[in-house]
Amino acid sequence: MSYFDAASAAPLHPVARQALLASLDEGWADPARLHREGRRARMLLDAAREAAAEAVGCRADEVVFTSSGTRAVHTGIAGALAGRRRVGSHLIVSAVEHSCVLHAAESSEKDGGTVTRVAVNRAGAVTPSAYAAALRPDTALACLQSANHEVGTVQPVAEVAEACRAAGVPLLVDAAQSLGWGPVEGDWSLLAGSAHKWGGPSGVGLLVVRKGVRFAAQGPADERESGRAAGFENIPAIVAAVACLRAVRAEAAQEAVRLRELTERIRTRVPELVPDVEVVGDAERRLPGIVTFSCLYVDGESLLHELDRAGFSVSSGSSCTSSTLTPSHVLKAMGVLSEGNVRVSLPLGTAEEDVVRFLDVLPAAVAGVREKLGAPAPAPADVGRTEELVVDSLGKRCPIPVIELAKVIGDVPVGGTVRVLSDDEAARLDIPAWCEMRGQEYVGEEPADRGSAYVVRRTG
Amino acid sequence: MSYFDAASAAPLHPVARQALLASLDEGWADPARLHREGRRARMLLDAAREAAAEAVGCRADEVVFTSSGTRAVHTGIAGALAGRRRVGSHLIVSAVEHSCVLHAAESSEKDGGTVTRVAVNRAGAVTPSAYAAALRPDTALACLQSANHEVGTVQPVAEVAEACRAAGVPLLVDAAQSLGWGPVEGDWSLLAGSAHKWGGPSGVGLLVVRKGVRFAAQGPADERESGRAAGFENIPAIVAAVACLRAVRAEAAQEAVRLRELTERIRTRVPELVPDVEVVGDAERRLPGIVTFSCLYVDGESLLHELDRAGFSVSSGSSCTSSTLTPSHVLKAMGVLSEGNVRVSLPLGTAEEDVVRFLDVLPAAVAGVREKLGAPAPAPADVGRTEELVVDSLGKRCPIPVIELAKVIGDVPVGGTVRVLSDDEAARLDIPAWCEMRGQEYVGEEPADRGSAYVVRRTG
Numbered sequence: 001m002s003y004f005d006a007a008s009a010a011p012l013h014p015v016a017r018q019a020l021l022a023s024l025d026e027g028w029a030d031p032a033r034l035h036r037e038g039r040r041a042r043m044l045l046d047a048a049r050e051a052a053a054e055a056v057g058c059r060a061d062e063v064v065f066t067s068s069g070t071r072a073v074h075t076g077i078a079g080a081l082a083g084r085r086r087v088g089s090h091l092i093v094s095a096v097e098h099s100c101v102l103h104a105a106e107s108s109e110k111d112g113g114t115v116t117r118v119a120v121n122r123a124g125a126v127t128p129s130a131y132a133a134a135l136r137p138d139t140a141l142a143c144l145q146s147a148n149h150e151v152g153t154v155q156p157v158a159e160v161a162e163a164c165r166a167a168g169v170p171l172l173v174d175a176a177q178s179l180g181w182g183p184v185e186g187d188w189s190l191l192a193g194s195a196h197k198w199g200g201p202s203g204v205g206l207l208v209v210r211k212g213v214r215f216a217a218q219g220p221a222d223e224r225e226s227g228r229a230a231g232f233e234n235i236p237a238i239v240a241a242v243a244c245l246r247a248v249r250a251e252a253a254q255e256a257v258r259l260r261e262l263t264e265r266i267r268t269r270v271p272e273l274v275p276d277v278e279v280v281g282d283a284e285r286r287l288p289g290i291v292t293f294s295c296l297y298v299d300g301e302s303l304l305h306e307l308d309r310a311g312f313s314v315s316s317g318s319s320c321t322s323s324t325l326t327p328s329h330v331l332k333a334m335g336v337l338s339e340g341n342v343r344v345s346l347p348l349g350t351a352e353e354d355v356v357r358f359l360d361v362l363p364a365a366v367a368g369v370r371e372k373l374g375a376p377a378p379a380p381a382d383v384g385r386t387e388e389l390v391v392d393s394l395g396k397r398c399p400i401p402v403i404e405l406a407k408v409i410g411d412v413p414v415g416g417t418v419r420v421l422s423d424d425e426a427a428r429l430d431i432p433a434w435c436e437m438r439g440q441e442y443v444g445e446e447p448a449d450r451g452s453a454y455v456v457r458r459t460g
Numbered sequence: 461m462s463y464f465d466a467a468s469a470a471p472l473h474p475v476a477r478q479a480l481l482a483s484l485d486e487g488w489a490d491p492a493r494l495h496r497e498g499r500r501a502r503m504l505l506d507a508a509r510e511a512a513a514e515a516v517g518c519r520a521d522e523v524v525f526t527s528s529g530t531r532a533v534h535t536g537i538a539g540a541l542a543g544r545r546r547v548g549s550h551l552i553v554s555a556v557e558h559s560c561v562l563h564a565a566e567s568s569e570k571d572g573g574t575v576t577r578v579a580v581n582r583a584g585a586v587t588p589s590a591y592a593a594a595l596r597p598d599t600a601l602a603c604l605q606s607a608n609h610e611v612g613t614v615q616p617v618a619e620v621a622e623a624c625r626a627a628g629v630p631l632l633v634d635a636a637q638s639l640g641w642g643p644v645e646g647d648w649s650l651l652a653g654s655a656h657k658w659g660g661p662s663g664v665g666l667l668v669v670r671k672g673v674r675f676a677a678q679g680p681a682d683e684r685e686s687g688r689a690a691g692f693e694n695i696p697a698i699v700a701a702v703a704c705l706r707a708v709r710a711e712a713a714q715e716a717v718r719l720r721e722l723t724e725r726i727r728t729r730v731p732e733l734v735p736d737v738e739v740v741g742d743a744e745r746r747l748p749g750i751v752t753f754s755c756l757y758v759d760g761e762s763l764l765h766e767l768d769r770a771g772f773s774v775s776s777g778s779s780c781t782s783s784t785l786t787p788s789h790v791l792k793a794m795g796v797l798s799e800g801n802v803r804v805s806l807p808l809g810t811a812e813e814d815v816v817r818f819l820d821v822l823p824a825a826v827a828g829v830r831e832k833l834g835a836p837a838p839a840p841a842d843v844g845r846t847e848e849l850v851v852d853s854l855g856k857r858c859p860i861p862v863i864e865l866a867k868v869i870g871d872v873p874v875g876g877t878v879r880v881l882s883d884d885e886a887a888r889l890d891i892p893a894w895c896e897m898r899g900q901e902y903v904g905e906e907p908a909d910r911g912s913a914y915v916v917r918r919t920g
Binding site for chain 2: 001003008010011012021024025028029030034035036038067069070071078100103104194196201202203205220222230231232233234235236237301304305313314315316321323
């Protein structure tokens with residue numbers, strides 16, 4: 001088995017395992033107690049805080065351990081918004097943040113706040129100027145991920161932090177995907193991380209609140225973690241998480257080069273090996289271990305199962321792999337193809353031969369799914385017809401509407417149009433993406449009795 | 461070393477350790493993913509939920525795993541209050557709940573809710589009739605612990621649940637201290653627990669919300685745990701926690717008898733071995749492993765250190781052992797002596813000889829602290845004086861005001877009074893308690909320039 005889903009959760013690092021075992025015997029007591037077991041637990045917690053601060057590049061008393069990265073983000077956003085309530089309640093996020101950031105933003109909207117979602121380019125990156133333009137006199141907080149979790153694109157955090165600093169607005173950086181690779185650059189104000197993303201155990205998040213940042217912890221009071229994270233500290237897991245962060249940092253520079261070569265190979269080879277594939281995300285400014293591509297005429301769930309059977313665990317932003325049957329908001333914001341989407345995220349130490357084997361099995365896996373779905377051949381035949389064609393894909397789900405479109409485009413005369421009727425959310429993203437990949441013109445979307453009509457003009 | 465502070469945190473049970481180790485390799489992946497590591501994690505989580513439900517006596521889909529017992533309580537109270545917002549925002553708690561319940565109540569008050577704190581008797585128990593009397597048409601929720609964490613008193617949960625049920629008000633039971641001993645009886649609506657109290661790992665709480673209970677999860681949305689506990693599930697710890705709960709339940713009946721005998725021995729022997737001691741909490745309706753007593757003329761912190769040096773780890777509700785320098789709210793609500801307070805909470809498997817040794821070293825430890833503080837001899841000498849005596853204890857902390865009172869009471873003629881000036885919060889509790897122990901009359905408290913004047917009449 002090759003596990004290529006490290007961006008969801010990394011397997012426990014041997015250093016984390018060892019540290020966890022050792023501290024289960026030393027760190028289980030209540031660090032607030034005066035007896036020796038309590039004092040021992042307190043010492044472990046203090047040492048972990050010092051080490052975490054060093055790895056992040058902050059002061060120990062700025063570090064709060066939470067029970068997850070999500071909790072760190074929720075606590076950080078709520079506390080920073082409340083701390084600047086007098087300034088206003090405007091929040092800025094990028095459109096491609098992790099869902100936990102977006103959910104916190106929705107929660108703030110429900111409480112009467114306003115939210116600006118800064119758009120990204122086709123590579124998934126925000127521009128510092130767009131961020132700066134979103135800043136308002138009533139902006140309480142801005143949030144930006146250090147790197148995207150679905151496509152690996154690195155964001156211009158330092159430049160955005162500078163713009164925020166100039167406007168006197170604190171910037172919260174969700175560093176969940178990058179903290180194992182190195183500290184976040186730039187003059188940010190708050191930072192969140194998640195241990196199980198860097199090989200640490202589940203149950204440990206990291207929230208850093210710089211001195212001087214106005215912060216008012218929300219929810220019931222609690223004395224633990226400077227009043228910022230309620231509940232008994234999970235010290236063995238905290239110790240393991242921090243020991244692991246130091247360990248992965250020690251090998252980060254070397255491993256980054258190696259994984260970057262492996263993902264570069266996937267970026268290059270997949271479009272050569274598989275027809276009708278779009279590799280998404282920034283080719284240069286990206287995390288070392290993540291590469292994402294989408295395959296036309298393929299449904300993500302079937303492809304995941306094919307790859308799983310072949311021994312590869314990957315994830316997907318396709319609509320059919322989400323419980324809500326909508327494509328990933330990241331792919332949506334980027335405006336790229338979402339069908340047949342595959343995210344490969346390599347854990348530390350991934351062997352080269354596993355990647356070679358992945359490239360071996362991928363073409364057949366994709367072809368198999370396409371065959372089952374009756375996808376058209378890569379080069380559609382050219383047969384003339386005059387009137388506007390209508391494809392009724394109502395009730396059919398991704399990737400069927402695009403497959404049906406592709407099947408008839410050859411019947412449309414050059415300059416003629418075809419209307420695809422669809423009530424599938426993914427079609428809104430995938431039909432324009434298909435047009436771009438095929439060099440056809442996407443005319444636009446029109447309301448229809450049910451769902452929408454997507455109009456495509458054949459240009460060649 | 462003898463660790464007698466299991467009510468704060470129990471050392472990791474061998475079964476929990478073993479289950480944790482096994483599931484670290486199997487349960488680290490994201491249970492929401494479709495690949496085999498994800499499916500394996502999901503299976504572990506589902507099995508743990510089934511087992512937890514069986515131990516609690518509820519349905520699996522009523523169980524939510526949270527990151528701590530505190531988090532379970534906070535989530536449960538906030539969700540239940542919000543779910544019944546239309547009925548009103550009145551909350552009932554007992555005066556001796558765990559601080560996390562009281563903090564949630566304060567938080568609700570801050571948001572405009574009203575709170576009734578039901579008083580307890582001198583043994584620390586509420587009466588069902590007092591609870592029933594607190595129910596109002598706008599009562600959204602009532603909370604009651606299954607047993608008290610500081611004195612071990614078992615609460616009449618089943619009767620209170622019946623009264624609540626009759627009024628259509630849901631009852632949330634904080635079962636943190638008792639869940640390892642058995643399921644909570646009665647027709648409760650919500651229940652909270654904490655794994656590290658029953659020998660499981662830190663980082664796992666349990667929230668049960670019965671079907672039919674109106675519940676609206678608060679905070680940003682999250683798909684995990686039925687939308688009731690945001691953040692990545694800590695599956696290895698959850699598996700360990702539930703395996704441990706089953707293991708301790710299997711030995712609970714036998715171990716309860718054994719520990720009850722040991723704590724009974726402490727209850728009986730301590731007042732025989734140490735003069736001027738008050739054993740607090742209900743002698744009959746109590747948890748097997750907890751016994752609490754307070755020693756006149758002793759400061760809790762010094763006694764803790766003496767016992768720590770002698771090899772015993774206990775905790776204390778004395779004011780000097782809390783960061784706020786106020787006595788435990790539990791002892792306060794019971795109206796018992798708080799100075800020199802010691803809680804002994806025996807972990808499973810405590811050896812009889814450790815308890816014997818504790819009873820051996822306790823008298824000297826108490827006597828040592830009393831000597832250092834210049835405490836009066838147990839039987840004060842009787843010397844006559846006429847005018848009202850004033851003892852100025854301003855600026856002095858527990859147990860000095862009581863010691864100074866005891867030193868002069870012999871100088872007061874029978875029927876005469878003495879005024880103790882004190883600005884120490886503990887005096888309000890400890891001077892009346894001393895009067896009760898000494899058979900003197902506590903006349904009352906009067907405002908003074910600084911602090912208060914506590915008036916005591918010598919009756920014999």
